[in-house]
Amino acid sequence: SLPDKMIIQNLLSKIKAEVNNYNENIILIENPVVVSWGKYSLLLAAFHSMSTALAHSNSWDYWINLSPADMPLLSPLELQEALGVFSKANQSSFIGGNYPDWKALNLDRRTTYLDDLGLYLYPDQTILKDFQKTNNMNKVRTHTPDLFNVFKGEFWVVLHRSLAEYIHHSRDNVALSLQIYFSSTYISDELFFQTLVCHPKFPKHFNIINHSMRFIRWKPMSHGHPAVIDSSLYKEATSSGEFFARKFDHLKEPRSVSQLIKSFNDASKSEGRVKRSIKRASEVGLFNCDTSTVH
Numbered sequence: 001s002l003p004d005k006m007i008i009q010n011l012l013s014k015i016k017a018e019v020n021n022y023n024e025n026i027i028l029i030e031n032p033v034v035v036s037w038g039k040y041s042l043l044l045a046a047f048h049s050m051s052t053a054l055a056h057s058n059s060w061d062y063w064i065n066l067s068p069a070d071m072p073l074l075s076p077l078e079l080q081e082a083l084g085v086f087s088k089a090n091q092s093s094f095i096g097g098n099y100p101d102w103k104a105l106n107l108d109r110r111t112t113y114l115d116d117l118g119l120y121l122y123p124d125q126t127i128l129k130d131f132q133k134t135n136n137m138n139k140v141r142t143h144t145p146d147l148f149n150v151f152k153g154e155f156w157v158v159l160h161r162s163l164a165e166y167i168h169h170s171r172d173n174v175a176l177s178l179q180i181y182f183s184s185t186y187i188s189d190e191l192f193f194q195t196l197v198c199h200p201k202f203p204k205h206f207n208i209i210n211h212s213m214r215f216i217r218w219k220p221m222s223h224g225h226p227a228v229i230d231s232s233l234y235k236e237a238t239s240s241g242e243f244f245a246r247k248f249d250h251l252k253e254p255r256s257v258s259q260l261i262k263s264f265n266d267a268s269k270s271e272g273r274v275k276r277s278i279k280r281a282s283e284v285g286l287f288n289c290d291t292s293t294v295h
Contacts (some may be wrong), residue, residue, distance in 0.1 A: 039116035040183040050164050061087045063164045069247040074273055075264045082277040091160045096212040097153020097194035101294035110150045112186040113140040149291050151194035154212045174201050198289035208287040215245035229256045241280025
């Protein structure tokens with residue numbers, strides 16, 4: 001929304017003043033995408049940041065997208081060590097997902113049509129609300145794809161540079177054609193990466209581990225909102241071996257945040273954290289593109 005954009009711009013101005021001495025490692029995108037929840041602009045923002053990172057430097061190995069509620073369960077050096085194992089071995093990427101039982105779901109996203117007005121109109125909440133009232137996705141439908149199967153999972157991924165370059169360049173036209181297909185699909189950010197790696201023309205040499213490496217817990221009747229990491233979940237999260245955890249809330253559960261940050265200062269626990277994460281990532285299987293078993 002426009003108020004959110006103004007808040008972000010003010011925050012970025014403050015951050016710029018703080019990071020002038022670190023401008024080689026921190027990039028602030030000057031022309032950010034106006035994001036509408038559930039629409040293609042969220043994916044577009046990811047592609048924008050991916051392309052910016054690729055153009056900026058050749059010295060990084062992994063592209064990781066994070067939500068504001070994510071916190072790392074490893075320090076930067078620990079994460080570098082853990083990911084280094086998978087980068088050197090087979091350039092693994094981490095993408096969680098499966099083939100869902102689309103017929104059993106309330107809404108079959110494969111055939112939805114949703115216009116993202118934020119891509120070509122100035123933000124106007126009245127227009128957006130009126131459009132959402134009149135555009136019934138159950139009435140406006142498209143064809144179910146038969147050139148590929150649509151898989152589902154989380155938007156949050158850990159992509160090796162080689163896969164990020166593949167998506168960015170799209171020399172075989174697979175990633176680009178899927179971007180066009182998903183540009184009008186409801187909540188396409190949870191479909192793109194999973195569908196890409198299971199596309200019939202997707203190169204087989206990429207090693208895709210079927211996990212986002214995030215610790216997330218969902219409470220009954222959560223309506224799509226993950227549980228906040230509080231004292232009852234903190235130990236489980238920090239001992240999980242995952243790279244990141246969510247949802248951390250600085251206002252509702254500040255103790256969990258401060259406790260996690262403080263734990264990184266204890267050097268005696270560093271080796272254990274790295275070993276747990278390597279073990280956790282090694283135990284997860286590769287992405288399964290079989291459609292005979294639905295979830």
